[in-house]
Amino acid sequence: MPKVQGYSFDTQHFIECGDEALEALREWRHTDRVNWIRIQGRPGVLWMRRYGEVLGLHPLAQEDILEGEQRPKMEPYDDHLFVVLNVPVLVHGRVVLRQLYISLHRNHLVTVFEGDRDPFDGIVRRLRQNGHDRLRRADLDYLFYALVDVAVDGAFPVLEQLDDQLEVLEENLIVNPDRRALGDIYRLRHDILLLRRSAWPQRETLGRLLREADEWIGETVRFYLRDCLDHAHQIADLLQTLADTSANLLDIYLSSASMRTNEIMRVLTVFATIFMPLTFIVGVYGMNFRHMPELEWRYGYPAVLGICLMIALGLLIWFRRKGWL
Amino acid sequence: MPKVQGYSFDTQHFIECGDEALEALREWRHTDRVNWIRIQGRPGVLWMRRYGEVLGLHPLAQEDILEGEQRPKMEPYDDHLFVVLNVPVLVHGRVVLRQLYISLHRNHLVTVFEGDRDPFDGIVRRLRQNGHDRLRRADLDYLFYALVDVAVDGAFPVLEQLDDQLEVLEENLIVNPDRRALGDIYRLRHDILLLRRSAWPQRETLGRLLREADEWIGETVRFYLRDCLDHAHQIADLLQTLADTSANLLDIYLSSASMRTNEIMRVLTVFATIFMPLTFIVGVYGMNFRHMPELEWRYGYPAVLGICLMIALGLLIWFRRKGWL
Amino acid sequence: MPKVQGYSFDTQHFIECGDEALEALREWRHTDRVNWIRIQGRPGVLWMRRYGEVLGLHPLAQEDILEGEQRPKMEPYDDHLFVVLNVPVLVHGRVVLRQLYISLHRNHLVTVFEGDRDPFDGIVRRLRQNGHDRLRRADLDYLFYALVDVAVDGAFPVLEQLDDQLEVLEENLIVNPDRRALGDIYRLRHDILLLRRSAWPQRETLGRLLREADEWIGETVRFYLRDCLDHAHQIADLLQTLADTSANLLDIYLSSASMRTNEIMRVLTVFATIFMPLTFIVGVYGMNFRHMPELEWRYGYPAVLGICLMIALGLLIWFRRKGWL
Amino acid sequence: MPKVQGYSFDTQHFIECGDEALEALREWRHTDRVNWIRIQGRPGVLWMRRYGEVLGLHPLAQEDILEGEQRPKMEPYDDHLFVVLNVPVLVHGRVVLRQLYISLHRNHLVTVFEGDRDPFDGIVRRLRQNGHDRLRRADLDYLFYALVDVAVDGAFPVLEQLDDQLEVLEENLIVNPDRRALGDIYRLRHDILLLRRSAWPQRETLGRLLREADEWIGETVRFYLRDCLDHAHQIADLLQTLADTSANLLDIYLSSASMRTNEIMRVLTVFATIFMPLTFIVGVYGMNFRHMPELEWRYGYPAVLGICLMIALGLLIWFRRKGWL
Amino acid sequence: MPKVQGYSFDTQHFIECGDEALEALREWRHTDRVNWIRIQGRPGVLWMRRYGEVLGLHPLAQEDILEGEQRPKMEPYDDHLFVVLNVPVLVHGRVVLRQLYISLHRNHLVTVFEGDRDPFDGIVRRLRQNGHDRLRRADLDYLFYALVDVAVDGAFPVLEQLDDQLEVLEENLIVNPDRRALGDIYRLRHDILLLRRSAWPQRETLGRLLREADEWIGETVRFYLRDCLDHAHQIADLLQTLADTSANLLDIYLSSASMRTNEIMRVLTVFATIFMPLTFIVGVYGMNFRHMPELEWRYGYPAVLGICLMIALGLLIWFRRKGWL
């Protein structure tokens, strides 16, 4: 069962209650106050069948909430505006997209957050403290803006964490590419692409709110929503930069590995090409033929050592000329 | 010969029949009931020549059905709206796109499904059971929506299977890249790209139905079609994510293989560069020259072993400094 | 000199002639019949200077035909509509794009095909056989459609061949990547990209014919041109799929090669790291030092063999633990 | 100092002069003749300060000419139309983009070409020869078209050269990839991308001339400019094909190199894995232990040779089964 | 605390002051002079709370300045036009994007530059020197243009530096790819992509200024802003070219490394395959079997050397045929 909280306020009053808000709403709705039903946790089918109508949600909006995993969108219905936003959170270092549903009605507003804790504690605190806060003085559409603003800006700390992780990878990448790092890049890149995919419709949703929701959102609040759209642009830009950087990283990683193979091969080749001829030569004079005149020579042994030295030096010079040393 | 079923219903009546529906349609058409001719299996040329006109299909629509392999599209003709959708199904683990043709006329609706079993059994069950089901109470356009909805949502289970397969590959990829996995990635990626290619015109078709088909689809049903379009967006998004993930996987796979080559080379190089000089040295003292004073030395043998040990240690230290050990 | 054929027909009459058609056209033009001048082979400058005006071609249209290698386009002039299409043909297994020029005038139509044989033999056969064929009954714009239809659909058999070739490559790719296959992929991919590049303006040309040529093409024929556009979409989709598949193939190819290198290296490394220490050891006891006490031992020889065996086994166990065996 | 030439003509007259044209223009401007000031070489600041106003160039147009390195664009000013085009030329086999500025005024036209020799010698020859040439009979806008046409078509020979170079690389690529070829591909690809980058705004400039310059260009000349736009499309298409082909080439190149490494490794591995065990075995019987009973055997030597042969054959059979031979 | 300077001028007067400008502005605002408040360094929250209103900045504009890291944008408010531009600067060879905020009010203009030194010293010098300079004679919107122009053109020197760095990398890339170069490419490419990401919204901002800011910018100044937009296009083009070139470089780099590995492998393989059989043969005749008849032969030794020579020559010929030498 989801957790329900209800707030009904104007500059003079501030009423706050729990589950009973769903009943109180029938009455609040006819006052001049701003009314907000805040739901945390995903509702089940039975819950929705019971309260969906009281909240004023169209059957298709109810279905979306029950299904979950919606992409960001804005859908005007006859008597309410239904908005879906994605709020990225980090769970054990991996990105998870949480759904936020905001339904803006003529005289009340419903938020449903898919996870345990929506990001609106700060707003409630502002509402409670002070009758002169802009939120207490303003209309329903300003509350709507404030909620959207918090939801959109929730992406920034997540992006910063991803950026930090990328930078750590970046640092020890060229120096020492190993296989564990590969898995890290893969996971990071997966999360970045996932976020980027959701940032585009989020941006579009905000753009449409600005252009098409004038039935629901007043002129003055629209300046504020433009700021949200601007932040959505910033987020999409940042994600594109992170995606580029991670692709870049992968390319560099690959190059760095093949560069190391190269160096290793060079060492192997230098050693092998020097010692193989020498080993052959000493092998020759290790043969047991009866008739091998060199074996009897007085300076045969130092001569062979000298030849070996000369071959080794010759090959070293050749390698140096090739730039392998 | 395709399998034909006919349904003619309103809240009071529910008539269901087989092949004879094609004849009955001439009469049904003039009643106030909702009439649906449901065809499963691809019709042949003779069949179409015989029944195409009764069904009210334009020659070009008939041709499309006979040809098969159409891309999703919506084509208004003078007296009917012709819609082609693609329904992905899994056959032996590979994706196959089945064609669904829906032709919406003034007073009847025709569906043709290319495969053995269209996905509409659930809808027929709802129709049969209950005179108060929304489908029995509503108009032809709501039946049209219900069919499109089922067809579009048919992609979700297929996508989930592909996603699961990707995840399995993902897990044992970095640990142990082998050549069979390559073939799996290739096949999976092929299917994902195929689906993605068909998801785009499907989405466009639904968008055009929403914008351009107001002659055929009423205002209230349009809210419901918007939900189908939303699902088509979700499907296209999911496919893009799968495509990105599979590209990502391939890059990682390649990197992982070259990383392993690297490690293998390092082992080989360390062994070879240590033992080649040593083998040379012992080869030297295996030569049979008469005059090799070292051979007579009391401690010649342990001296050589000592030199070998020192060379080996020296090289090991050098490799450790290079970070190869 | 290009081959010229002329056709002038209605339901009652069917006149067919050769080069003299160019003269006859002056008169045909003033009848109510449908008149078609069909030219196969690229005209030269002199030919064009002589007949260009009779045919009614604007100087810029003449220039395009003389130049050849035009991209698909539609250009309305004051008194005729000039259309360029690309017809892909296979010559010795490689794709070649042949130009087709169709010029639709008030009362006649000119086709110029760049190659030896245009794809219109089937249409002429239909014209000759039967006064009741739709082509004989209909107007100039329907003939125009029929020609465009044949030209557009000419791409399908070519695409199928390319697809078959891709599939053959695909099959023995992962199993056995060799260098000849690389050349095949390269050539195939080159042809696919070439075709794709021409499919886009072709599609655009048909779209513009549908939207902008209502001065030349009647309402009923426009349904039929929409079918051509649909086929052009299908062709562009297929080409994109082929392009994706071939890119995919190349990536797999590359990965497969590096995977094989990997396996080969593993075998080499296992052999080398086992035998190099052993060869060193037996080299030690092949030295000719006078004072090597082990040589005198009773069980020196089997001890050395035993040590060799133990080293080999130890390394094999180590490799198995590393997963290299 | 740039080289200045002036032409003032109609069907009857043809006046041609040098630097003095800048003065004559003040008077020519008030005649009914077509007046063209042709400047070759980039003007300096002083020159421009002195003559810019006589030529009728807006300060911003003057600045563009002085700066150089402009991208193709079309800019209408109050009293003239200023057009910048890029003309690619080959200098020592590398592509260089030369700027061409065309300024179309009410009654005169100015061309400034950044390099030593603009591509307009052919046009001047046509003007000189014949009072009945279309250029002599037509208006200022037709001269404008003729100049643009020559400038746009100047790209074709450059593209053909690049295509030829690509084909040469293509031929010996798969057979024998070496490092010099890499540098060639890099340079070629750099030039192709540079050209492609400039072809896009060039095409856009011509499109805008067609759509937005009706104040300056008459209806009949617009058919001709459409031909220029068509060529600009062809050029952009060709460049895209060249870019694709060169990317393709690079991928193949890389694959080919890794394929060769593969083959080389195979040879090495086959040799090494056969000879290393054999060398070990003969090393064993080269040891000097006193007690090695095999050494005394009558058929010890041929037995060892036989064992060596069997090991070699066994490994060869194994390699053949693995497909490495 | 940011550094504040104020300028108030017309052709007759030129007033310049420091922090006191913030107070003077209240009065200046009501004169006919052009008034510019120039702020260098990022303001803090307290500073903004104190002076934000005097400067006439909307709370959201104030917030943007306080936050920093804005993307380029243009936002009209009721009584001022707020523009954000990015000015790239090089700090220790790496690109850093500095924010420039320009706020254009009815009768004054505010610039805030995030860094220590904005790029406007040259403009102030022109203002001080000469009452007849265009800047002194013109209106507020021309000053606005002049500031935007300087800010946009600030990217050119940075781009040139990046281009030079790319060229240096390019030169020693094919010859000698090493691992340090990889890090350089990575860093360079990171900076180029970062700049490119900011160049797109910058260009869009200038385009919107041209199209949508006619309430703030007069017709004549709009010609000049078109020139800024043109430069923004040039910058975006250059960045795309740099991005392409750096991607190209990376591909070449990778290819070059694998080509070198190839060459190294070839040398190793040639040496190893020649010397391994030879070493085996001489090992055979180093065995100590009692019964080895060849050892007793008169010409056994030279025969073995001859066989070795023939094997070596045979292999060399084989390698040459394979093209490995």
Ligand SMILES: [Mg+2]
């Ligand atoms: Mg839904």
Ligand SMILES: [Mg+2]
């Ligand atoms: Mg879902």
Ligand SMILES: [Mg+2]
């Ligand atoms: Mg915000």
Ligand SMILES: [Mg+2]
């Ligand atoms: Mg904010």
Ligand SMILES: [Mg+2]
């Ligand atoms: Mg970073």
Ligand SMILES: [Mg+2]
């Ligand atoms: Mg890449």
Ligand SMILES: [Mg+2]
């Ligand atoms: Mg069709």
Ligand SMILES: [Mg+2]
């Ligand atoms: Mg088909």
Ligand SMILES: [Mg+2]
């Ligand atoms: Mg659905």
Ligand SMILES: [Mg+2]
């Ligand atoms: Mg549903």
Ligand SMILES: [Mg+2]
């Ligand atoms: Mg996943």
Ligand SMILES: [Mg+2]
């Ligand atoms: Mg890739």
Ligand SMILES: [Mg+2]
């Ligand atoms: Mg042309």
Ligand SMILES: [Mg+2]
């Ligand atoms: Mg041409």
Ligand SMILES: [Mg+2]
């Ligand atoms: Mg067709």
Ligand SMILES: [Mg+2]
């Ligand atoms: Mg057809």
